[in-house]
Amino acid sequence: MATHEVAAPARARRRRTVRQDMRREWSAYAFLSPGLILFTIFTLAALAFSFYLSFHSWSIIESYKPFVGMQNYKDALSDPDLGQAVINTGYFTIGSIPLTMAAGLIIALMLNQQIWGRAIFRAIFYLPVITPMVVSSIVWKFIYNGDYGILNYYLQNIGLVHHPISWLSDPNLAMPAVIIMSVWQNLGFAMVIYLAGLQSIPQSYYEAARVDGANSVQQLLRITIPLLAPTTLFLVVTSVIGSFQVFTQIYIMTNGGPVGRTNTIMYFIYQNAFQFFKMGYASALSVLLMLMLGVFTILQLRIYRPGSGGDL
Amino acid sequence: MASTGQMLSRAAASPHSASRAAHRRKPVSALGVVLLIIRYVILIAGAIVCLAPFAWMVSASFQHEGDIFSWPIHWIPKNPTIQNYTSFFGSGGHIGTWLFNSTLVAVVTTVLQLFLDSLMAYAFAKRRFPGRSWLFGLFLATLLVPGQMTTIPNYLILKHIPFFGGNNALGSGGHGWLDSYAGLIVPAVVSAFGIFLIRQFMVSIPDELLDAARVEGASEFRIFWSIVLPLCKPVLAANAIFTFGFFWNDFYWPLIVMSSPQHYTLSLGLALFVGAHQTAWTLLMAGSVIATIPVLIVFLIFQRYFVSGISMTGMK
Numbered sequence: 001m002a003t004h005e006v007a008a009p010a011r012a013r014r015r016r017t018v019r020q021d022m023r024r025e026w027s028a029y030a031f032l033s034p035g036l037i038l039f040t041i042f043t044l045a046a047l048a049f050s051f052y053l054s055f056h057s058w059s060i061i062e063s064y065k066p067f068v069g070m071q072n073y074k075d076a077l078s079d080p081d082l083g084q085a086v087i088n089t090g091y092f093t094i095g096s097i098p099l100t101m102a103a104g105l106i107i108a109l110m111l112n113q114q115i116w117g118r119a120i121f122r123a124i125f126y127l128p129v130i131t132p133m134v135v136s137s138i139v140w141k142f143i144y145n146g147d148y149g150i151l152n153y154y155l156q157n158i159g160l161v162h163h164p165i166s167w168l169s170d171p172n173l174a175m176p177a178v179i180i181m182s183v184w185q186n187l188g189f190a191m192v193i194y195l196a197g198l199q200s201i202p203q204s205y206y207e208a209a210r211v212d213g214a215n216s217v218q219q220l221l222r223i224t225i226p227l228l229a230p231t232t233l234f235l236v237v238t239s240v241i242g243s244f245q246v247f248t249q250i251y252i253m254t255n256g257g258p259v260g261r262t263n264t265i266m267y268f269i270y271q272n273a274f275q276f277f278k279m280g281y282a283s284a285l286s287v288l289l290m291l292m293l294g295v296f297t298i299l300q301l302r303i304y305r306p307g308s309g310g311d312l
Numbered sequence: 313m314a315s316t317g318q319m320l321s322r323a324a325a326s327p328h329s330a331s332r333a334a335h336r337r338k339p340v341s342a343l344g345v346v347l348l349i350i351r352y353v354i355l356i357a358g359a360i361v362c363l364a365p366f367a368w369m370v371s372a373s374f375q376h377e378g379d380i381f382s383w384p385i386h387w388i389p390k391n392p393t394i395q396n397y398t399s400f401f402g403s404g405g406h407i408g409t410w411l412f413n414s415t416l417v418a419v420v421t422t423v424l425q426l427f428l429d430s431l432m433a434y435a436f437a438k439r440r441f442p443g444r445s446w447l448f449g450l451f452l453a454t455l456l457v458p459g460q461m462t463t464i465p466n467y468l469i470l471k472h473i474p475f476f477g478g479n480n481a482l483g484s485g486g487h488g489w490l491d492s493y494a495g496l497i498v499p500a501v502v503s504a505f506g507i508f509l510i511r512q513f514m515v516s517i518p519d520e521l522l523d524a525a526r527v528e529g530a531s532e533f534r535i536f537w538s539i540v541l542p543l544c545k546p547v548l549a550a551n552a553i554f555t556f557g558f559f560w561n562d563f564y565w566p567l568i569v570m571s572s573p574q575h576y577t578l579s580l581g582l583a584l585f586v587g588a589h590q591t592a593w594t595l596l597m598a599g600s601v602i603a604t605i606p607v608l609i610v611f612l613i614f615q616r617y618f619v620s621g622i623s624m625t626g627m628k
Contacts, residue, residue, distance in 0.1 A: 245458065
């Protein structure tokens with residue numbers, strides 16, 4: 001009872017000081033308000049709306065939008081097309097990330113020294129990264145062309161194949177073709193990140209290793225690669241998140257075909273939302289995608305948290 | 313991200329330490345020469361693979377339709393023509409508009425995003441107001457959600473913005489902000505990640521500097537604009553280049569929002585052009601060259617910022 005009597009005025013006093021603080025710092029709220037209003041509408045309300053949609057049968061061409069509970073989620077989990085899209089996305093992820101990162105690391109190691117043309121090489125390898133994805137997809141679609149593509153031209157010239165191959169319309173070759181194009185597009189990014197990582201390794205470690213008689217392979221395996229672990233983790237996490245949302249290449253090069261073999265999760269969501277107008281179902285799919293990415297996004301946030309030791 | 317400033321300076325600084333230079337001066341062995349040659353062979357081969365698609369794009373864009381379909385192929389056009397470029401600007405008639413739209417959207421979004429993000433970052437970094445930590449936590453929490461989560465609801469929100477695009481006060485009857493520049497720009501001008509990055513940078517600015525200005529009677533906005541923002545140039549520049557590149561290249565959001573050809577961005581226009589002209593490859597290559605040149609110019613001018621920006625904002 002006694003504590004209560006003491007606490008009540010203290011609480012009131014605290015409330016008063018909060019109000020005083022708010023009045024004194026009014027301009028801070030003024031600084032925040034324009035962005036906060038937009039953030040509230042287009043992020044917070046949008047997210048809440050997204051969950052709301054996922055529990056409704058919501059078509060923009062029908063006015064009746066009933067609550068259906070978990071039905072959209074149940075439908076999704078038994079939808080063979082979604083299963084196929086998850087497999088395709090996994091295939092794309094596992095096919096493209098290790099290749100991209102290995103190529104990026106090798107080039108970064110080669111460029112991490114004072115060699116002639118370093119800046120030029122770096123710019124060349126980085127060029128595909130800044131190229132609009134739409135452009136890269138169109139150009140590679142032309143390269144892969146089954147009748148007159150230059151890939152077929154050179155493969156036939158060196159005698160590897162005897163007939164032109166329809167890369168993008170062959171169910172077994174379409175995804176590898178998309179993967180190769182994506183590796184080409186992204187390896188410059190891995191290279192730049194690895195170069196930054198390499199520059200943060202103190203030279204004294206290598207000097208000490210040399211004094212101890214370690215050769216360059218040992219230095220690579222015992223110093224460079226272990227010390228690049230945070231960089232590698234960063235790349236894995238960002239690449240997985242990126243490749244789970246792969247869309248543009250698919251839209252332009254294959255439209256998800258042939259026979260759904262390159263239909264990825266994002267493309268499937270797009271189709272359901274904006275071609276079939278099943279906004280509720282597509283929202284449920286988005287929520288499922290978010291859950292699938294959950295572990296990676298949490299990791300990503302940890303890497304970025306100040307003082308977590310993550311360097312990038 | 314322990315120290316953004318430190319990392320930026322590292323990315324910008326010359327990478328060769330004195331010790332490495334000293335190491336280079338040692339006599340080169342025969343094995344060293346062989347390794348150097350192997351290194352160059354791999355690098356040059358890789359560079360050729362990287363550049364070949366661009367070279368073929370440029371080459372084909374100056375060729376006649378018939379020539380690229382006749383084997384052997386010619387990297388140097390046999391009968392060079394600029395017809396693909398002229399017909400691109402002439403017949404479709406929209407590519408000039410698309411270029412303008414892409415520039416407008418990318419520039420306006422970048423400028424607005426930088427301004428609003430910095431304002432909020434300043435409040436979060438340098439002001440002590442009630443609710444600060446949970447508000448900032450709220451922004452950080454939304455980083456957990458992939459960006460695509462908001463596209464479907466935002467499409468519907470834009471459709472129902474009141475008083476726009478034929479909508480009534482309740483937001484129905486028309487198409488709202490869909491198919492408009494506002495629809496493309498407004499939902500994108502606040503970036504939780506941008507706020508986070510800029511705030512991290514601002515935290516390192518000493519408070520004494522701001523207090524001195526306050527004693528002199530400077531307003532908070534004046535302190536923000538004349539003292540804090542100029543000190544944030546590195547993080548703002550890196551962020552600007554990155555945001556510009558992102559919105560110039562963006563395809564998914566324009567695809568969803570825009571529906572009339574005069575509102576397309578270059579990426580969207582080109583992509584839909586592919587659908588309509590499946591086999592007009594030389595024409596498509598000319599369009600691709602046109603879409604690549606602006607980013608190429610920006611890249612060559614700001615290369616340093618690109619590299620530091622990518623290692624800083626790689627997450628987007």
